[in-house]
Amino acid sequence: MDIIIYIALTLIALSSLLSFVRFVKGPTAADRAIALDTLSVIGIAGIVLLGYLFKRYIYIDLALVYAVLGFIGIIVIARFIEKAL
Amino acid sequence: MFFCPEIFKSMHTYKFSLKKFIYSFVIVLLIWYGFTTSFEPTELITGILISLIIAYISVKNFNCCDPILMMPSHILHFIKYFFVFIGALIKANLDVAHRVLSPELPINPGIVTFKTKLTNEFAKMILANSITLTPGTLTIDIIKNNFYVHWIDVTTEDPEKVYKEIAEPFEKILLKIYN
Amino acid sequence: MEIIHEILKYIGLAFILIGSIFLFLGALGIYRMPDLYNRLQAGTKASTLGAMSVILGVGLLQPFWLIKLIIIIIFIGFANPLSSHALARASYRAGIKPCCEKEIDFYGKAVEKQLKKIKKNYKT
Numbered sequence: 291m292d293i294i295i296y297i298a299l300t301l302i303a304l305s306s307l308l309s310f311v312r313f314v315k316g317p318t319a320a321d322r323a324i325a326l327d328t329l330s331v332i333g334i335a336g337i338v339l340l341g342y343l344f345k346r347y348i349y350i351d352l353a354l355v356y357a358v359l360g361f362i363g364i365i366v367i368a369r370f371i372e373k374a375l
Numbered sequence: 376m377f378f379c380p381e382i383f384k385s386m387h388t389y390k391f392s393l394k395k396f397i398y399s400f401v402i403v404l405l406i407w408y409g410f411t412t413s414f415e416p417t418e419l420i421t422g423i424l425i426s427l428i429i430a431y432i433s434v435k436n437f438n439c440c441d442p443i444l445m446m447p448s449h450i451l452h453f454i455k456y457f458f459v460f461i462g463a464l465i466k467a468n469l470d471v472a473h474r475v476l477s478p479e480l481p482i483n484p485g486i487v488t489f490k491t492k493l494t495n496e497f498a499k500m501i502l503a504n505s506i507t508l509t510p511g512t513l514t515i516d517i518i519k520n521n522f523y524v525h526w527i528d529v530t531t532e533d534p535e536k537v538y539k540e541i542a543e544p545f546e547k548i549l550l551k552i553y554n
Numbered sequence: 555m556e557i558i559h560e561i562l563k564y565i566g567l568a569f570i571l572i573g574s575i576f577l578f579l580g581a582l583g584i585y586r587m588p589d590l591y592n593r594l595q596a597g598t599k600a601s602t603l604g605a606m607s608v609i610l611g612v613g614l615l616q617p618f619w620l621i622k623l624i625i626i627i628i629f630i631g632f633a634n635p636l637s638s639h640a641l642a643r644a645s646y647r648a649g650i651k652p653c654c655e656k657e658i659d660f661y662g663k664a665v666e667k668q669l670k671k672i673k674k675n676y677k678t
Contacts, residue, residue, distance in 0.1 A: 294567045298574035298608070305574075305581030312584050312593075320645035324594055327637055328584055331601045331630065332577055335608040338623070339570070342612045350622050353609075354410065357629055364637040372644035409625050468576055468603045471596050475583040482592055484652055488660040500636075507635035508602060513595045514635075515642045515661060518668060523661040525591045525642065525652070532660075 295343060302336045323367045330360035391434070399437040400430040438497055449552055456548045460505055463544075467510040474527070485529040489538040490520050491546065498553040505545045512541055566614030573607030576600050590645055591652055598638040605630055 306329055313325035334353045341349025403426040411418055430437075443449070474481060493499050503514040503522065511527040524541060531537060583596025606627050613623040647665060 291563070291567060294571055298570045301574040301578045305578040308578075308581040308585045309597075318590070318645070318650060320590055320641060320648065320650060321593065323641055324590070324597060324638075325584060327634075327641065328580060328597045328601050331605045331634060332581065334626070334630070335573065335577060335605045338609050338612050338626075342615060347619065350619055350626070354622065354626055354629070357626060357633065361629075361633040361637055365640055368637070368640035368644040371641075372647050412622055464599075464603055467599045468579075471583060471600050472576075472579050475579055475586060475596055475600075480586065480588070482587075484589065484592060486652065486661045488664075503639065504632065504635040507638060508599060511595070513591065513598070513642060514639050515591075515646060516639075516664075518664055521664065523664065525595070527592060527595055 292343075295339060299336070299339060299343075302332055302339070306332045306336070320371055323364065323371065326367075327360070327364050330356065330364075334360075395437065396430060396434050399434050400426055402437075403430050436496075438495060444552065452548055452552050456545070456552075459544055459548065460508070463505070463509040467508060470510040481528075483528050484525065485532075486515065486523060486525050487529060487532060487534075487537045488521055488523050489534045489542065491522055491542065492520075493546065493549060493553060495553045498549050502542065502545055502549060506541060509541070509545075562614045562617070566611040569607050569611030569614065573604045573609075573611060575604075576607065577604035580604060589652060590650055591642060594638050594642055598634060602630060602634045605634075 309325045309328045309332065313322050313329065316322045316325060334357050337349055337353040337356065341347070341353070404422060407422040407426055408414075411422070491499065491502065493502060499517060503517060506512050506514050506522070506524060513525040513527075514522060515525050516523045522542070524537075526537075526541075531540070577600065580597050580600025583600060584593050587593040587596055609623050609627055609630075613620040646661065651662075
């Protein structure tokens with residue numbers, strides 16, 4: 291049944307590609323920040339799936355730290371766009 | 376310039392209460408153990424130090440989890456809220472799927488407003504998060520009691536009707552819990 | 555015991571597949587929508603449910619990891635709408651208006667009022 295996990299990983303790769311296109315194209319800085327936010331959430335899902343595929347528990351810790359850091363980074367970028375920092 | 380000088384002002388005027396401090400310290404420590412899930416002595420000492428600092432900084436804004444909320448009836452309300460929320464989340468995602476996949480993008484966006492009856496700040500945050508995750512709406516800002524919501528398919532502009540359509544099922548349960 | 559494990563495995567795989575499809579739809583929304591706020595709407599909802607579903611699916615496949623995975627799910631459920639709200643507020647205040655023809659906008663006046671008040675307090 292590993293084939294379903296490979297299909298899911300392919301879909302995740304495609305979606306990260308799509309939001310990366312928006313990240314490069316986006317007319318304003320805020321658009322790029324939105325694409326970055328979505329990319330980080332997609333990345334968390336991908337890391338957890340890879341952790342299951344490789345049977346390594348350390349990947350879960352990695353996903354948790356990445357979630358926290360991504361959230362803080364987006365908040366800081368938002369404050370910066372608002373010209374309040 | 377807009378970096379909330381009120382926060383620094385209220386640091387001196389706030390009246391420190393030990394009971395609340397210990398309670399918030401315990402909650403922050405529990406969150407620390409949730410994140411690390413290990414009981415080695417070094418992690419324990421680091422966790423206690425960091426939660427002391429965080430609890431000292433944030434006691435005055437700490438109003439999320441009163442001990443009264445652990446009553447069984449309130450927990451029943453929380454479970455009911457959870458199921459209503461999950462239903463709305465799934466509906467929202469089907470809605471997004473329909474909008475994204477249809478070739479001509481059926482959208483009619485606008486920013487509407489409504490008033491809330493909630494007073495607790497944490498309850499307001501829960502309501503705002505729930506509104507963001509329900510079909511076609513996104514909370515932009517809360518100024519005092521007014522919610523400003525970006526709506527992807529505007530049907531009415533009247534605040535009363537907007538309230539009925541967007542926020543009523545969630546706010547009914549939250550009012551029972553927090554008042 | 556074996557049967558329960560087997561059933562959990564199939565449910566988990568279904569969750570993973572559904573979640574990855576929703577992640578893809580969210581990214582497609584980010585790519586296709588015409589305007590910043592609409593992009594934010596599609597992206598936030600679909601990516602939140604997609605990531606939650608994938609992580610829960612992995613938790614059902616590996617029941618020993620379930621506690622930490624549920625903590626990640628709760629964190630995503632709180633953090634993702636908060637960050638999208640912060641981005642929407644910041645980009646409105648930076649001067650990016652909603653795009654489309656029929657414009658209904660109650661928020662602009664409130665922002666102007668608040669900024670005036672802050673400026674007055676700042677001077678005195």
